[in-house]
Amino acid sequence: MYEYYIQRAPVFSKKDGKKLKQFLENILKKGDKGETIFMIDRGKLRPSKSLQDVLSSMMLGNREFVMIDTQKVVYEEILHSMRQLSKSDRKRTIIIRGGPGTGKTVLAINLLAEIIAEGSSAAYVSKNSAPRSIYNCKLKGSMKRSRIDALFKGSGSFIDAPENTFDVLLVDEAHRLNEKSGLYASLGENQVMELIRSSRLSVFFIDEDQRVTIKDIGTESEIRKYARRFNSTVSVMELDSQFRCSGSDGYLEWVDNLLQIRETASFEPDSSFEYDFRVYDDPNEMRADIESLNSINNKSRMVAGYCWNWISSSKNDTDVHDITIPEYGFEMSWNLGNTTTWAIDPESIREAGCIHTCQGLEFDYVGVIIGPDLRYDPSTHMIITDASERAKTDSSLKGLKKGRTPEEQKALADKIIKNTYRVLMSRGMKGCFVYCIDRDLSDHIRKMCKTRFD
Structure with a gap:
């Protein structure tokens, strides 16, 4: 019913409250008593x-x-x-x-x-x-x-x-x-x-x-x-109308606040908020949940900060694992080099995408591995970025030192690394799961949420 009516709906603005109400009442009169046609939030x-x-x-x-x-x-x-x-x-x-x-x-x-x-x-x-x-x-x-x-x-x-x-x-x-x-x-x-x-x-x-x-x-x-x-x-x-992240401007503002891109109001989900956000202590558990969700409709993916080298000699072999987190026995391949459709290839659930393969695309659920280029310092309460932790095969920061003072280099790297995770954490329409290499960052995210999701 949802697909049918959404394609035939007229366009409403904030000023059309009476028209929208009448439109929905007309739909219900046609017999749709038990299904939600539209999800309305503010x-x-x-x-x-x-x-x-x-x-x-x-x-x-x-x-x-x-x-x-x-x-x-x-x-x-x-x-x-x-x-x-x-x-x-x-x-x-x-x-x-x-x-x-x-x-x-x-x-x-x-x-x-x-x-x-x-x-x-x-x-x-x-x-x-x-x-x-x-x-x-x-x-x-x-x-x-x-x-x-x-x-x-x-x-x-x-x-x-x-x-x-x-x-x-x-x-x-x-x-x-x-x-x-x-x-x-x-x-x-x-x-x-x-x-x-x-x-x-x-x-x-x-x-x-x-x-x-x-x-x-x-x-x-x-x-x-x-x-x-x-x-x-x-x-x-x-x-300014939000269609991703369950239509919540609050979540995206919270991400900006979390990453200290800009200070915004704190975000505390309530019973009406339907976006699924989770923090994991074990990346294997996060991957298992993403794979389970992906089995429904092939619309969930794993992504990661570009902190692990892309092994070019085996870039077309999923069994060669570029991303490794030894303490949890976690291993995963970057997206393969012989496909340009990683986001929809059924087998690519076994591969992790990076910023370059997922920017501009969206999924139902996204699992984000936050690498060692982003951490939290409890003593200063600051998010710390570290450009030296980026993979050598990543060219995002190539030329960082050219013509820039150390202060300018730090400010630019800080912006690019934070923006990268901002993008990765906003790819999910229904949910975002995160695992952090830095445990202090995991704890900080949980505190920032105020309500535990895991």
Whole structure:
């Protein structure tokens, strides 16, 4: 019943309380007495499905997610800007701010489908290839490969693109954009510049707290700088409706507070909060629970901070275990190098993903191994980051010392490491489980929760 009605629901805003009430009453009159059609939390509607499951239907023009509040406002504003392109030669740039789970990707895909349906040229752009690989797999059979490649493009695809090649470019995870492109980061001038140059309307979906490598240059100031170069108008909009983590803004604020990214109100779950958060003392128990949940629908995964080397000589062998925690006899392989669809491959439950394979994707449940690069000091009550504990095969902090004072190096590494765990801990729609190498950090997280989950 839920799937049926959510696809046929009109869009409601906070001002439409009477209409929403009448809509639900009409549904109940039709006989749905015993099932919950919508889960409502403080006036927000929350979907129970993930984007990758309904992508094909969305590209056919079907409304799979109900847009609410700021999502609807942003959606209509971008379409309005697209429709005004014919009335002016001036470029337009729109920056959309939004934290994890606020529907940035869902909004981008909805816009892509609608803009194409209206006859304009558009493309979805991302720096990270993992989401595009999943979308490619999900669209296979419903769309020609050449068409998929034309609609879903990497951020390095516009080096030689003529000006205004596209009417609209929808740049997801824009905070992950790099300056240079190519395997050796030696091609092009600047990805932000190339995207603005290549489109008449460029839309950047951004969350600067998800910048996780030194090479990530997708900041609002960088976008504004290149917009000025092309005499593009710039407008900024916010997304705040939460669709992940059981629709709770409180959980994500709590994660920010926990990691000392910013101070927010403490978070204490109550009986109405349905997000499953657990702290484990044994990583084997966490893995067993994730595997059990994954057996239901293949939508749960293990991830870890990049603190263990990826053994390249055996990168396609699951039986070679990169991640080892000897005191618990725990061993696990990183995601294999011969697959681009780790997030949906049934056998990949035996592999742990890292920030590079899971950013931009979502699962029902995620099990996070917090490595030795993050710990807690009980004497100072501070979260401590340690860049020296990162794996040598991780390039996130490569070039950290170049042109920076020791203080600047520490501040930048601190931000990247904390942002990494912020992203990992916000991948789960229904639950997040954590195991910490540092026992003091485990104890601190339990205290921060106020209510024990384990």
